[in-house]
Every structure is written in structure tokens, then in C-alpha cells.
Amino acid sequence: MSRVVAKKICMIGPFAVGKTSLVRRFVDSIFSDNYLTTIGVKISKKIVPLADTQVQLMIWDIEGVDVFTELKTSYLRGASGVLLVLDGTRPKSFEMAEELVSLLREHLPDAPVIGLLNKSDLSVEWKLGDLEIAAVEALGVQTMMTSAKTGENVEQAFMALVEKMDATASVSAS
Amino acid sequence: MSILGGILEELGVAAFVRLDDQSFKLLSNHCLWFSNLYNALRADSKPASEGEEDSLVIAEQDFCQAFPFIEHFLIDAQTVWDNPGRGSVNSGIWTETDLDGNEYPLEARACHIQSQLILLIENHSSTFGHQHAVYQKARNIALLNEKLVSELNQRQRELQSEIERHLMQDATLQGIADAVSGHTSGVMVCQPNGKVAIKNKALVDIYKVTNGNDLRRASLLEQWMTEAEEQYPELKRIIETGSYWEGEFESSDSSENRRWVRLTIGPVKDKSGTVAYYVCVANDITDLRSVEGFDAEHGAGGYDFTTRLPNRRHFWQHIHSLAKNDQPQGRGTGLLYIDLDYFKRVNDDLGHQAGDFLLSAIASRISRNVKHNDFVGHLGGDEFVVLVRSIESDAQLTAVASRLLGSIHEPISVDGQPMQITASIGISTCYESVIDPTLLVRQADLAMYAAKESGKGQSRFYDPSMESSIPHNIQRERELVDAISNQQFVLHLQPQVCVRDTKQFKAEALVRWQHPQLGLLPPADFIAIAEASGLIIPLGNWVLMQACRIGADLNHSGKPVCIAVNISAKQLKHPDFYQTLENCLEQTAFPAALLEIEITESCFLEDMESVIRLLEKIRLLGVTISLDDFGTGFSSFNYLRQLPVDYLKIDRSFVKELPEDRESRAITSSIISLAHELTIEVVAEGVENSGQFNFLCGRNVNFIQGFLLFKPMPVEEFVRLFSLIEELNGRNKWIDEPDFGTL
Ligand SMILES: Nc1nc2c(ncn2[C@@H]2O[C@H](COP(=O)(O)OP(=O)(O)OP(=O)(O)O)[C@@H](O)[C@H]2O)c(=O)[nH]1
Numbered sequence: 011m012s013r014v015v016a017k018k019i020c021m022i023g024p025f026a027v028g029k030t031s032l033v034r035r036f037v038d039s040i041f042s043d044n045y046l047t048t049i050g051v052k053i054s055k056k057i058v059p060l061a062d063t064q065v066q067l068m069i070w071d072i073e074g075v076d077v078f079t080e081l082k083t084s085y086l087r088g089a090s091g092v093l094l095v096l097d098g099t100r101p102k103s104f105e106m107a108e109e110l111v112s113l114l115r116e117h118l119p120d121a122p123v124i125g126l127l128n129k130s131d132l133s134v135e136w137k138l139g140d141l142e143i144a145a146v147e148a149l150g151v152q153t154m155m156t157s158a159k160t161g162e163n164v165e166q167a168f169m170a171l172v173e174k175m176d177a178t179a180s181v182s183a184s
Numbered sequence: 185m186s187i188l189g190g191i192l193e194e195l196g197v198a199a200f201v202r203l204d205d206q207s208f209k210l211l212s213n214h215c216l217w218f219s220n221l222y223n224a225l226r227a228d229s230k231p232a233s234e235g236e237e238d239s240l241v242i243a244e245q246d247f248c249q250a251f252p253f254i255e256h257f258l259i260d261a262q263t264v265w266d267n268p269g270r271g272s273v274n275s276g277i278w279t280e281t282d283l284d285g286n287e288y289p290l291e292a293r294a295c296h297i298q299s300q301l302i303l304l305i306e307n308h309s310s311t312f313g314h315q316h317a318v319y320q321k322a323r324n325i326a327l328l329n330e331k332l333v334s335e336l337n338q339r340q341r342e343l344q345s346e347i348e349r350h351l352m353q354d355a356t357l358q359g360i361a362d363a364v365s366g367h368t369s370g371v372m373v374c375q376p377n378g379k380v381a382i383k384n385k386a387l388v389d390i391y392k393v394t395n396g397n398d399l400r401r402a403s404l405l406e407q408w409m410t411e412a413e414e415q416y417p418e419l420k421r422i423i424e425t426g427s428y429w430e431g432e433f434e435s436s437d438s439s440e441n442r443r444w445v446r447l448t449i450g451p452v453k454d455k456s457g458t459v460a461y462y463v464c465v466a467n468d469i470t471d472l473r474s475v476e477g478f479d480a481e482h483g484a485g486g487y488d489f490t491t492r493l494p495n496r497r498h499f500w501q502h503i504h505s506l507a508k509n510d511q512p513q514g515r516g517t518g519l520l521y522i523d524l525d526y527f528k529r530v531n532d533d534l535g536h537q538a539g540d541f542l543l544s545a546i547a548s549r550i551s552r553n554v555k556h557n558d559f560v561g562h563l564g565g566d567e568f569v570v571l572v573r574s575i576e577s578d579a580q581l582t583a584v585a586s587r588l589l590g591s592i593h594e595p596i597s598v599d600g601q602p603m604q605i606t607a608s609i610g611i612s613t614c615y616e617s618v619i620d621p622t623l624l625v626r627q628a629d630l631a632m633y634a635a636k637e638s639g640k641g642q643s644r645f646y647d648p649s650m651e652s653s654i655p656h657n658i659q660r661e662r663e664l665v666d667a668i669s670n671q672q673f674v675l676h677l678q679p680q681v682c683v684r685d686t687k688q689f690k691a692e693a694l695v696r697w698q699h700p701q702l703g704l705l706p707p708a709d710f711i712a713i714a715e716a717s718g719l720i721i722p723l724g725n726w727v728l729m730q731a732c733r734i735g736a737d738l739n740h741s742g743k744p745v746c747i748a749v750n751i752s753a754k755q756l757k758h759p760d761f762y763q764t765l766e767n768c769l770e771q772t773a774f775p776a777a778l779l780e781i782e783i784t785e786s787c788f789l790e791d792m793e794s795v796i797r798l799l800e801k802i803r804l805l806g807v808t809i810s811l812d813d814f815g816t817g818f819s820s821f822n823y824l825r826q827l828p829v830d831y832l833k834i835d836r837s838f839v840k841e842l843p844e845d846r847e848s849r850a851i852t853s854s855i856i857s858l859a860h861e862l863t864i865e866v867v868a869e870g871v872e873n874s875g876q877f878n879f880l881c882g883r884n885v886n887f888i889q890g891f892l893l894f895k896p897m898p899v900e901e902f903v904r905l906f907s908l909i910e911e912l913n914g915r916n917k918w919i920d921e922p923d924f925g926t927l
């Protein structure tokens with residue numbers, strides 16, 4: 011049997027951008043249009059293969075950030091990677107990217123971060139132009155367009171993060 | 185079980201002491217919810233307490249394996265355990281799900297008690313629903329608000345560049361001034377030397393400049409730059425180098441009142457490349473910011489203005505969120521529907537202030553007499569609800585009801601007068617695993633009526649025999665079939681008065697059922713049944729035809745009035761609808777331009793494209809289209825600009841809470857601005873008092889409909905009213921006096 015290693019990854023971002031939906035799509039292959047806001051944290055597990063090992067992902071779905079709720083940075087401790095989720099239909103959500111990235115840099119300087127521009131299925135309402143995407147990438151965050159609704163790029167996003175984590179881990183190991 | 189153990193279980197707390205071998209020992213001899221959850225989450229399925237009758241001991245490794253969140257928390261816990269002086273540390277809420285999908289919102293705490301290392305795990309299931317509902321509500325509103333803001337911003341930018349484009353294409357200043365004069369965004373075009381070329385009314389309104397030739401304010405550009413500089417130090421440079429700028433800042437009007445303004449400034453250069461004009465567009469966003477939570481005091485919203493209790497919307501949200509989770513086996517939910525007896529009389533005799541005082545007093549008596557976890561809501565007027573969860577038997581509710589009746593009945597002094605008030609309480613219960621909120625409320629409401637019927641001042645449990653006191657839906661449906669063939673319907677007309685030009689008005693056609701036994705029934709009593717049974721198609725067609733006939737008659741007698749007819753989604757989507765509409769217009773010779781159809785957002789739910797195509801075709805006939813109940817569906821905000829509509833009707837639930845409720849104020853204002861940006865006119869219905877009226881007029885709503893002005897009336901009465909108005913207009917009395925109340 012191949013080796014199983016556990017890795018913690020965090021979903022962070024403004025409220026209602028689709029963090030919970032992305033996890034549910036990835037872990038349970040389901041989606042709901044209903045919005046049920048997350049309070050606190052919920053951890054889901056999923057095993058994914060990586061080369062000759064199995065990675066047990068512990069996915070921390072963390073409550074969204076808004077004017078009443080700050081990101082509790084203690085939740086980030088021990089994370090090997092972060093998916094920073096933004097909502098491509100809500101300019102307000104990408105205005106918050108910079109602040110979140112600087113928190114990540116402070117508390118998890120070595121963990122890879124991928125920015126997910128979620129809700130790509132909503133093409134009519136899509137508000138992210140090249141300029142805004144460039145602004146997010148200028149923070150040093152690679153971005154991917156995802157849709158928890160259609161499943162577009164969801165699997166790929168999690169796998170891309172796992173691969174980056176692996177690369178980071180082997181660099182720091184050597 | 186020891187008493188302390190029982191108390192801990194009641195509080196939902198599993199208490200552990202950390203042993204020397206790093207394992208955790210449950211302090212009481214059992215904790216049911218915890219053992220169940222722990223057993224469900226363990227990888228191996230052997231029960232936790234196997235072989236150990238008196239207490240549960242869990243190795244750290246097993247604990248962490250079942251609760252990865254605890255593994256993470258132990259790091260914080262350890263720092264407390266290692267330092268007796270450290271007090272305690274809290275984990276924050278996390279959620280676990282058992283094998284049946286039940287969710288447990290949990291929170292852990294580590295501390296010292298008598299030099300023992302303690303770990304507490306608290307199960308918040310009983311209170312979480314309420315907390316969640318408040319958060320959910322705040323976020324739903326914030327989302328709605330974000331959508332509005334982003335639409336408005338987009339429109340503001342579009343207007344800005346439109347004006348710039350016109351200037352560059354050498355349009356005359358006068359032409360531009362005319363084009364923006366009635367615009368809801370404030371517009372100012374000025375030269376770099378401060379000379380104002382264009383300033384529209386909306387801008388003057390934001391700054392409340394009463395004196396038209398207030399020269400100090402000739403150009404606001406200087407003032408804006410100074411005001412915005414604190415937040416945007418780069419502003420001056422950007423403007424001086426001739427670049428575009430947008431931002432939000434606090435600004436003072438002529439009487440030094442602070443308003444939040446969102447401003448866009450764009451320079452227009454002449455052929456030589458020097459700045460010839462600055463185009464500035466400003467919007468007053470004070471209300472919107474308050475909803476965004478900058479003004480956190482009311483951020484979570486959803487509370488009644490007088491009693492500070494959760495209001496009707498909040499209550500529904502709460503009960504629906506409860507319904508999402510199954511109830512534990514053997515436990516139930518009870519709803520007490522409380523209605524004060526003769527409250528209206530108090531209100532009429534002693535005035536509104538006394539009434540409000542009484543409501544607050546009763547509200548606090550109700551709150552004091554229920555358990556902390558019970559949900560108390562104020563549905564409006566003199567109606568309250570108490571939702572009691574996790575009951576084991578009806579007897580618990582009887583006790584609550586009699587406590588409430590007793591407490592409400594205690595003497596109270598209002599304006600120095602001692603008085604005693606009674607209430608009627610209806611009680612419904614549900615012991616099923618899934619709550620049906622609508623059913624629960626309906627049954628409690630019925631039981632409350634029964635309590636009133638049997639003499640007031642008492643409580644009654646729902647019982648199915650109460651159903652027979654109201655006509656059964658099925659019977660209604662049968663009667664409705666007859667009513668359609670016997671044409672037992674009449675149309676009433678309710679005027680919609682134009683705010684700017686009081687000579688202009690429209691009317692909404694409202695159907696009434698002349699029921700042989702029950703008398704005249706309003707649509708609320710039968711439209712839902714007609715919808716559900718499909719009878720809405722023949723009924724709707726009759727209404728359409730009849731409205732065209734009435735309109736045509738009025739038109740023939742020299743009274744051209746636009747008549748608005750409600751068309752249900754089913755009717756609109758019927759393949760023959762267009763044909764039916766054409767026939768009605770043709771047969772009655774009613775000019776299409778005088779017909780308006782009112783549809784709801786639900787029409788666009790499926791197959792939006794083809795509905796849009798149909799509406800465009802209908803519009804080509806000359807018929808105007810109005811979008812009813814706007815603001816409740818939320819969905820159409822995104823699509824509004826694509827929809828072929830001429831009017832929006834703000835949903836009455838927003839109007840109802842004006843002008844006190846901040847959210848309703850903000851949402852109404854932004855709906856109106858957004859609609860105007862898209863050149864859609866706005867009708868406010870359900871306007872019942874002058875507070876609402878004044879607020880809406882202040883926001884430039886186009887049409888007002890409601891009891892404050894006119895109730896729905898039979899056609900003959902409408903004709904009389906029309907003649908009266910014409911006569912008044914003829915005598916010029918009506919023109920500068922928008923005082924509709926006197927009619
Ligand atoms: N169309 C579309 N809707 C989505 C998508 N992802 C999420 N949503 C919707 O967006 C809303 C919010 O989704 P959630 O997954 O609850 O968002 P969240 O980020 O977990 O929110 P918080 O827990 O409040 O921070 C829900 O109504 C989802 O149905 C998507 O890819 N496409």
C-alpha cells in the first residue's frame with residue numbers, strides 16, 4: 011500500500027464567494043444554489059493521489075470575511091497551502107484580496123496560495139477584467155477561473171495547489 | 185447521573201480532565217450527545233465506553249483522530265495548561281457532522297480548575313440557529329446592497345463617459361444641460377478656472393442649496409478636492425495631470441450636514457491637449473453606506489423599530505433555517521401566536537405614542553417570561569410569536585402560555601392611567617422530524633382566532649376541527665370553477681398618481697370575487713388557489729378582456745386612462761397569450777398604448793430569453809410593461825438592464841417599513857436610482873401614511889398608489905373621481921397642490 015500523508019489546506023476569502031460550495035463540489039460532487047453562510051470552521055477530508063503517495067487533504071473551510079468578521083489567523087497555523095477565493099461577479103470581493111494576501115504572507119510565509127476567481131458560469135454578471143486579474147496576480151498569486159456550480163476547474167485547482175505544496179516541501183527539504 | 189452531570193448535559197457541555205498520560209477523562213459518568221458524536225467520528229467502530237461502565241477515557245491520539253480541529257486547538261490549550269496564570273483559551277466555533285448528517289456547532293475551551301487541566305467542549309446546537317439567522321440576514325442584505333452599489337457605480341461611469349463623449353464631439357453645452365437636467369445623478373461640468381458650465385437639479389438637491397445664486401458654491405470642485413484629500417492624498421495630482429478619478433468621501437452641504445458622496449471626475453481636453461472641462465458626476469450614497477455596515481449599530485437589521493424584537497422577515501428567516509435541520513427524535517417545536525385583545529382601541533383612544541409604549545412594555549414582558557433559547561418575534565401591529573424548541577410534550581407550552589397570559593394581564597400604567605390588557609394565544613406544535621414553517625404558523629394563527637372567538641384572554645391549541653371554520657381550499661376551488669362560468673367577478677380600479685404631474689394618473693385593475701355566500705372577496709383569498717389549479721388562465725383572460733372593455737368605455741367617454749392588468753407567470757407563458765392579448769385589444773378597440781401589463785420577477789425564472797422576446801413583441805403593439813413586487817426576488821437585479829420593462833413597482837414589504845427602517849430606506853432609494861438610471865419609472869404601492877409618502881416623493885418616485893390617496897374602487901366611483909379631477913384641473917386648483925389627501 012502506498013504511503014498516506016496528511017496536509018492541511020485553508021479556504022479563505024470574503025463572504026459568499028463560494029468557499030463552501032467549492033469544497034462541497036470537490037469532496038461530495040454536489041452544488042446548491044442556496045446560500046448558507048459558514049460560522050467558524052468546518053473541516054472536510056479527501057484523499058488524493060500524488061505520484062506514489064496518497065495525500066489526505068484536511069480542507070479547512072473558514073468563515074468568510076466581512077465588516078463584522080475578520081480572518082482568525084490562528085486557523086491558518088500549520089497549513090501547507092491556501093486557496094484564496096474571490097467572486098468574479100463582485101468587485102467588492104476582489105477589493106479585499108490585497109489585505110488577505112498580506113495577512114497570508116505574514117502568517118504563512120512559505121505556503122503556496124492560488125487565487126480562485128469563482129462563479130465563472132455567471133458570464134453576464136462577470137465583472138473581472140484583465141486589469142483586475144493582473145492586479146491580483148501582481149500580489150504574487152497565480153489565479154484560476156472556477157465554477158463550483160458547473161465544476162469547471164475545481165478538481166484542477168485543488169490538484170494544482172497540492173502539486174505546488176509538494177514542490178515547496180521538496181525545496182525546503184533539500 | 186449526578187446533579188452536576190445533569191446540569192452539564194443540559195448546558196450541552198462535555199467536560200474532560202487531562203490525565204498524566206495525556207488522555208482525556210469525561211468528568212460526568214456520561215454525556216449522551218458527545219458519546220454519540222464521538223462514536224460516529226471514530227474511524228474504528230468499537231463503541232467508546234466499551235467495558236467501562238462509569239466513565240469515558242479517550243487517548244489523545246483517538247481524540248485528535250476523531251476531531252482534527254481539537255488536535256489543532258491542543259497547541260493553544262497546552263500553552264494555557266503549561267502556565268497556570270494564563271486563564272483560559274477558546275477555540276471559536278467549528279462544525280462536525282454525524283453519520284446522519286446532523287450538524288453540531290461546537291466550541292472548545294481549555295482552562296485550569298483546582299490545578300486540574302480541563303478541556304470543555306460545548307455543543308451550541310440549541311442557540312446556533314438564532315445566531316446563524318442574524319449573520320445570514322446581515323450577509324444577504326450586504327450582498328443585495330453590493331449588487332445595487334455595483335450597478336449604480338457602473339451607471340455613474342457610463343453617464344460620465346457619455347457626457348465626456350458629447351463634449352468631445354462638440355455638442356452644445358445647452359444640449360448636454362438639457363439631457364442631464366432631470367437625471368438622478370448630480371452632474372456638474374466646470375472649467376479649470378472654476379466657472380460652472382452645467383449644474384443639474386440633482387446636484388443642487390444633494391447639497392440642499394436653497395438659494396439658487398449661492399455664489400460661494402459656484403464650483404464644488406475646490407470643496408470636493410479639500411474634503412477628499414484626507415482619504416485620497418493623490419487626488420490633486422490626478423486631477424491636475426488631467427486623469428480620471430473616482431472615490432467616496434464625506435462632504436458637507438450648505439447647512440453643514442455631512443453626506444457621503446460618490447464622485448467621478450473626468451477631464452475633457454481640447455484639441456491642443458489642455459483641459460477644457462471637468463465633468464463631475466456625484467451620487468449621494470449615505471443610505472447605502474449605512475447598510476454596508478459602516479454604521480454597525482444597525483448592521484444586522486431585521487428588528488422591529490418600536491420593540492427591538494426580531495421582525496416578521498427575521499422570524500421567517502429563523503424558522504426556515506430551523507426547518508433545514510431535522511429535529512431530534514421525540515422532541516418537538518411549539519409556536520405561540522400572540523395577539524393583544526382590543527389593542528386597536530388603545531391605539532385609537534390614547535394615540536400612537538401610548539400604543540408604542542404599550543407594545544414595548546408587552547414585548548419585554550413576553551421576553552422575560554420565556555427561556556433564553558426561545559425565539560421571540562414581533563410580527564408587526566399587536567402580533568407576537570414565541571418559538572419554543574426541543575419540547576417533550578404539549579404541557580410545557582400550556583405552562584408558557586399561562587405564564588404569558590398572566591404577565592400580559594398585569595396592570596400597567598399608560599400616560600398615568602392604570603390599565604389592564606389581555607391577549608389571545610394560539611398554539612401549534614410539530615413533533616415530526618422536519619418542520620413545515622408555513623403549516624406551523626398557519627395552525628397557530630387559526631388557533632389564535634379560535635381563542636379570540638371563544639372569548640379572548642385565553643390560549644387554545646390547534647385542532648383540525650378549526651379548519652372547518654374556514655372554507656376548505658378544495659371547496660373553494662370547486663366554487664371558483666362555477667364562479668368563472670357564472671362570471672361572479674368584478675374589477676375595481678385603484679389610481680396610481682403621478683408625483684410630478686398630478687394631472688396624470690393610471691389605474692391598476694384589481695379583481696374581486698362576488699362570492700354568493702361570503703360577499704366580496706379580495707384576490708388574496710382566491711388567486712393562489714386559481715394559480716395552483718390552473719384556473720388562473722381562464723380567470724386571467726377574463727380580467728384582461730374586462731379591463732380592456734372598461735378602458736375602452738372610459739376612453740370613448742373622453743377619459744383616456746392607462747389601465748394596468750396583473751398577468752401571472754402561467755398566463756404569460758401560455759402559448760396563446762399573445763394572441764389573446766391582441767384579440768382583447770382588437771375586440772374592444774382599446775388603444776394598446778393605454779394598456780399596461782404587470783408581471784412579476786418569477787416570469788423570468790425559466791427561459792428568460794424567450795420571455796424577453798415575447799415582451800418585446802408585446803411592447804411593439806404599444807402596450808407598456810411593469811415589473812411587480814420588485815426587490816423580493818433579488819435575482820432580476822442582474823438582468824434588469826436587459827429586461828424590456830417601462831415601470832418597476834417596489835415591493836410593498838419595503839414601503840411598509842418606511843421611513844423608519846434603515847434597510848428599507850436604503851433599498852428603496854437604490855431601487856429608485858437604479859431604475860431611473862435605466863430610464864425605468866418607479867411606482868410605489870401600498871403607501872398608507874404620509875411618512876412613507878414624503879420619503880418616496882423625496883426620492884423622486886414617479887407614481888404613488890395606496891390607501892393614503894385612494895383605495896381600489898368600483899368603476900362608477902372611479903368615473904366620478906375622474907370627472908372631479910378634470911373639473912379641478914380645469915379650475916387650475918390641482919396643479920401646484922400635490923395634496924391628494926383632501927380628495
Ligand atoms: N453561479 C454560481 N454560484 C455559486 C458558485 N459558487 C458558489 N455559488 C453561490 O454563491 C453563494 C455563496 O456560496 P458559499 O459556498 O456558501 O460561499 P462561502 O464563501 O462559503 O460563504 P461564507 O461561508 O458566508 O463565507 C451560494 O448561493 C452559492 O450557491 C459558482 O461557481 N457559480
Ligand SMILES: [Mg+2]
Binds near residue numbers: 029030071072073
Ligand atoms: Mg461557507
